[in-house]
Amino acid sequence: MLLSIKTCLKLNSSQRVLMSKHAGIARFTYNWGLATWQALYKDGYKPNHRLLRTFFNNHVKTNPDLAWLKENGICQKTTEFAFEHLGDSYKRFFKGIGAYPNFKKKGRSTDSFTINASGKPISVGGTCIKLPTIGWVKTYEGLPHVQTSKFTISERAGNWYISFAFEQTAEQSADKISVVGVDLGINELATLSTGVVFNNPRATNKMKKKLAKKQRQLARKVKGSNQYIKQKLRVAKIHKRTSDIRLDATHKATTIISKNHAKIVVENLNVSGMMANHKLAGAVSDANFYEFRRQLEYKTKLFGSEIILAGRFYPSSKTCSSCGHIQNMPLKVRTFDCQKCGIIIDRDLNASINLSKLGQAVVLNADG
Structure with missing residues (x-):
């Protein structure tokens, strides 16, 4: 059976910037694909994520104004998986199990991106992982020695997390x-x-007063200012702490x-x-x-x-x-x-x- 793991990454400042760049490229690609899909559908066409990906690679990426999409250290699989996620969003919508895809907004949705090594298995184990193109990154906890096919990296309340799936045999416990x-x-x-x-x-009740205080402080900040952004992160961390207590x-x-x-x-x-x-x-x-x-x-x-x-x-x-x-x-x-x-x-x-x-x-x- 497939088992998934999600753990926090131990990144330095340059690695955090690199992760943000990947997430920004994934968000830009997804939004471009969604906007193009809507325009083509309005004109009577039936688009799909594969055709959009081909057009994006052959015509959009070659635009000199978008050279940042292909700068050094950027894994090009990021854009491919952005189109995969767009296709999955539409599939869920058409099956009636999900809402219509929305545009992603910086700071208003979880930043994330997915990468792989062109289908080759990737070895994982210990407190260091070698990511395709990105290079070595550290984790706070030791990981099992397994192989996986792809990684999803996401940001939440200022922390970056890595998640992946791997095959795991069922454990049989005696004396049940x-x-x-x-x-x-x-x-x-x-x-x-x-x-x-x-x-x-009762995580919500535990953090209720603290959250209310931080939200009042946020309301007094000038929206968009540096202090507003810092305070917004403090609020997000309290929400994360509440969720972590509940999940634990x-x-x-x-x-x-x-x-x-x-x-x-x-x-x-x-x-x-x-x-x-x-x-x-x-x-x-x-x-x-x-x-x-x-x-x-x-x-x-x-x-x-x-x-x-x-x-x-x-x-x-x-x-x-x-x-x-x-x-x-x-x-x-x-x-x-x-x-x-x-x-x-x-x-x-x-x-x-x-x-x-x-x-x-x-x-x-x-x-x-």
Whole structure:
């Protein structure tokens, strides 16, 4: 299976400038392709990214005014992948799984670019990577000794990151618990049917006051000035820190669950519907429901486990895990007090036990 890694690069000032140049070329190429595509379509043509790339290489790159596209140290694969990304954007749009492509704006969208070594495998390992044309760059953490076909380099809050995919064989862990139910919540990140609870770090609340202060300071700056740009970077770093806290907790929880359980049962939550509710949107975003499930889906493959999705309307929270009685459970009620058998149990633990029972029934039906 393919596994992806993303890690921060340890760059000097000249390397940062070089990365910015590559990202600027990728942004210019993408925007040129999008503008040309729209103009050709308006004139009745059916353009595609390959034709645009050929025209760009043969006619646009040769323009003396655009000599900076081919200056020394610039990997020419940057423009090729910019057209690939444009083509992918249109494919997602035509399939109905993505919005119509937008123009990229400096400072308003994440700067990134993709390069390769003309299809040849590239060796990676340790804390140094030799990038095509760009040369050697350092990373803060050691990387596994693997081979990859291409790199994507992106900027976020002043830091540059490198990501790539490589083949990884699934790890088989011994002594796994056969079935576990996982209830995702707002108060707690996840509650397992075994009684294990993963705490929600509530990253947004932690950084709320700090973010508000920095945003007020940003509002007082003259837009476009050096001080405005510096303050905008400070705000971006707080957003990044918030996201990092949230992701760290999610990664730790999903890794432990995937490694130690053979079959993992989670609800197929309607996250987009929850986000549409303004009363729940902030809490749902902070709980990272979508990302939690996404990580479980690929980590179960990595660790040789299996994920089972309960139906969207399965009443895990409303059903008594002891007698099966179903009763209404408003969100504000955090304890399940069964009106039939009298059992009193934590709401999230009750739901996770019900999910575990559902998983056991699925396993029995499959074996039978």
